[in-house]
Amino acid sequence: xxxxxxxxxxxxxxxxxxxxxxxxxxxxxxxxxxxxxxxxxxxxxxxxxxxxxxxxxxxxxxxxxxxxxxxxxxxxxxxxxxxxxxxxxxxxxxxxxxxxxxxxxxxxxxxxxxxxxxxxxxxxxxxxxxxxxxxxxxxxxxxxxxxxxxxxxxxxxxxxxxxxxxxxxxxxxxxxxxxxxxxxxxxxxxxxxxxxxxxxxxxxxxxxxxxxxxxxxxxxxxxxxxxxxxxxxxxxxxxxxxxxxxxxxxxxxxxxxxxxxxxxxxxxxxxxxxxxxxxxxxxxx
Amino acid sequence: xxxxxxxxxxxxxxxxxxxxxxxxxxxxxxxxxxxxxxxxxxxxxxxxxxxxxxxxxxxxxxxxxxxxxxxxxxxxxxxxxxxxxxxxxxxxxxxxxxxxxxxxxxxxxxxxxxxxxxxxxxxxxxxxxxxxxxxxxxxxxxxxxxxxxxxxxxxxxxxxxxxxxxxxxxxxxxxxxxxxxxxxxxxxxxxxxxxxxxxxxxxxxxxxxxxxxxxxxxxxxxxxxxxxxxxxxxxxxxxxxxxxxxxxxxxxxxxxxxxxxxxxxxxxxxxxxxxxxxxxxxxxx
Numbered sequence: 190x191x192x193x194x195x196x197x198x199x200x201x202x203x204x205x206x207x208x209x210x211x212x213x214x215x216x217x218x219x220x221x222x223x224x225x226x227x228x229x230x231x232x233x234x235x236x237x238x239x240x241x242x243x244x245x246x247x248x249x250x251x252x253x254x255x256x257x258x259x260x261x262x263x264x265x266x267x268x269x270x271x272x273x274x275x276x277x278x279x280x281x282x283x284x285x286x287x288x289x290x291x292x293x294x295x296x297x298x299x300x301x302x303x304x305x306x307x308x309x310x311x312x313x314x315x316x317x318x319x320x321x322x323x324x325x326x327x328x329x330x331x332x333x334x335x336x337x338x339x340x341x342x343x344x345x346x347x348x349x350x351x352x353x354x355x356x357x358x359x360x361x362x363x364x365x366x367x368x369x370x371x372x373x374x375x376x377x378x379x380x381x382x383x384x385x386x387x388x389x390x391x392x393x394x395x396x397x398x399x400x401x402x403x404x405x406x407x408x409x410x411x412x413x414x415x416x417x418x419x420x421x422x423x424x425x426x427x428x429x430x431x432x433x434x435x436x437x438x439x440x441x442x443x444x445x446x447x448x449x450x451x452x453x454x455x456x457x458x459x460x461x462x463x464x465x466x467x468x469x470x471x472x473x474x
Numbered sequence: 475x476x477x478x479x480x481x482x483x484x485x486x487x488x489x490x491x492x493x494x495x496x497x498x499x500x501x502x503x504x505x506x507x508x509x510x511x512x513x514x515x516x517x518x519x520x521x522x523x524x525x526x527x528x529x530x531x532x533x534x535x536x537x538x539x540x541x542x543x544x545x546x547x548x549x550x551x552x553x554x555x556x557x558x559x560x561x562x563x564x565x566x567x568x569x570x571x572x573x574x575x576x577x578x579x580x581x582x583x584x585x586x587x588x589x590x591x592x593x594x595x596x597x598x599x600x601x602x603x604x605x606x607x608x609x610x611x612x613x614x615x616x617x618x619x620x621x622x623x624x625x626x627x628x629x630x631x632x633x634x635x636x637x638x639x640x641x642x643x644x645x646x647x648x649x650x651x652x653x654x655x656x657x658x659x660x661x662x663x664x665x666x667x668x669x670x671x672x673x674x675x676x677x678x679x680x681x682x683x684x685x686x687x688x689x690x691x692x693x694x695x696x697x698x699x700x701x702x703x704x705x706x707x708x709x710x711x712x713x714x715x716x717x718x719x720x721x722x723x724x725x726x727x728x729x730x731x732x733x734x735x736x737x738x739x740x741x742x743x744x745x746x747x748x749x750x751x752x753x754x755x756x757x758x759x
Binding site: 210212252254255257258259260261264265268286287288289290291292293294296297299300301304305306314315316317318319320321338341343344345346347348349350352353354355357360363364367 | 495497537539540542543544545546549550553571572573574575576577578579581582584585586589590591599600601602603604605606623626628629630631632633634635637638639640642645648649652
């Protein structure tokens with residue numbers, strides 16, 4: 190099961206999930222100009238980053254929006270990136286945040302767990318209801334996994350996720366309980382299930398409570414680096430240094446910009462930043 | 475503004491939104507075998523349907539999941555379908571239900587309001603928070619529009635959307651109020667705004683209350699036909715026969731299956747079913 194492989198990767202390589210949210214604007218001009226289309230440049234950039242980091246990350250996350258924004262050319266780069274990650278023996282989370290009625294969700298499951306866009310995990314938006322996850326379950330049974338949105342840390346998260354219901358629970362707590370319960374059907378050998386949760390940073394007391402509630406739920410923790418999350422916040426979500434991965438995208442992809450020779454050695458500085466982040470979180474455990 | 479054009483289309487052609495959720499499984503075998511790939515067959519099928527129906531529908535809705543499921547080949551068919559709808563002077567809603575943090579939402583807005591996948595309206599999932607809609611606003615100001623998920627009628631809608639909050643309001647009501655308010659910034663001349671809502675069928679008393687709350691919000695009403703919604707339910711959401719469109723997909727796409735000569739004349743039967751649906755709803759006004 191992919192969740193077991195992810196658990197082993199964290200133990201071996203550390204907790205960093207490298208987000209390949211590759212905007213052409215992040216790519217050095219000197220490098221970009223060698224490629225005929227933005228999509229081709231994005232894939233070439235990703236390839237160098239994957240070569241330089243695959244032994245120091247737990248997995249990759251590919252945010253499909255950045256590729257959709259480049260049209261068909263971008264989606265070809267998306268497909269190539271997924272294939273290349275697989276070829277080096279690494280895992281990839283397709284950050285697609287899809288959520289729709291049964292018939293449509295069946296199509297999304299087919300789209301992102303087979304064919305051109307096959308990934309190991311997908312992110313899902315369960316807010317239309319838990320039945321929107323059902324069509325993914327046959328794939329969970331075969332080893333694929335998901336990270337469903339539970340609570341995020343954007344300012345708008347207070348609009349709906351943080352509302353208190355008439356039974357005293359927050360909306361995101363109700364979602365979390367349902368995810369934890371669903372996951373029990375798809376447990377890996379590592380003690381975590383194939384149904385993970387996306388969990389934004391929060392305050393210390395809440396983290397303890399949430400980690401307890403989500404005892405067997407693996408976490409995808411966004412918001413590190415450019416989005417402002419700290420190593421200490423992220424470390425609190427982990428159990429013995431595992432049970433979650435911490436995503437960073439822009440801070441790693443553009444780390445080269447701080448160095449005079451960055452444009453020629455961007456992959457080197459991406460690796461350096463990844464290791465720095467991994468060790469910073471490790472130091473807080 | 476697209477919302478004004480949609481209003482005029484409803485007045486002229488009726489309220490049907492034809493959903494081109496075209497699974498290859500819906501296409502007659504005799505027709506499909508003339509095309510080299512599933513995507514090419516899907517586009518050819520869509521093209522015939524668009525030719526046969528563009529004067530009896532308010533707009534088209536294209537559910538991207540069905541195209542993503544065919545990989546790059548499917549997304550090429552998706553792009554071609556959007557372009558063809560535009561070429562016949564019709565409007566298209568890209569049913570993408572995206573929703574993500576600001577930087578990502580900017581990419582989705584660019585992806586679906588420009589370039590290969592340019593549509594007139596998109597569907598959005600606002601459950602991560604209203605800030606996920608902000609990056610779409612510059613496009614609303616230029617005439618594009620959206621339909622944001624407010625309440626749906628799938629069984630899972632009770633999991634989150636229908637929860638009651640501690641101030642006595644349902645989660646979907648809180649979402650609806652925010653959408654109605656946001657729309658006031660982007661009003662068309664027709665009395666409706668560029669910020670529409672996806673609204674599943676419900677009971678009569680509730681419909682009156684919701685329609686009042688959403689006074690200037692145009693509605694996308696799914697669930698007609700194959701999903702079980704009735705003409706009477708749909709009609710209740712309209713004001714003087716306008717202010718919303720009613721989607722039907724499978725029931726129209728596969729109407730030909732009921733006829734011995736259906737495979738040769740599928741577009742004819744699609745038109746017949748569209749007109750039948752339009753008149754059934756019209757008869758309930």
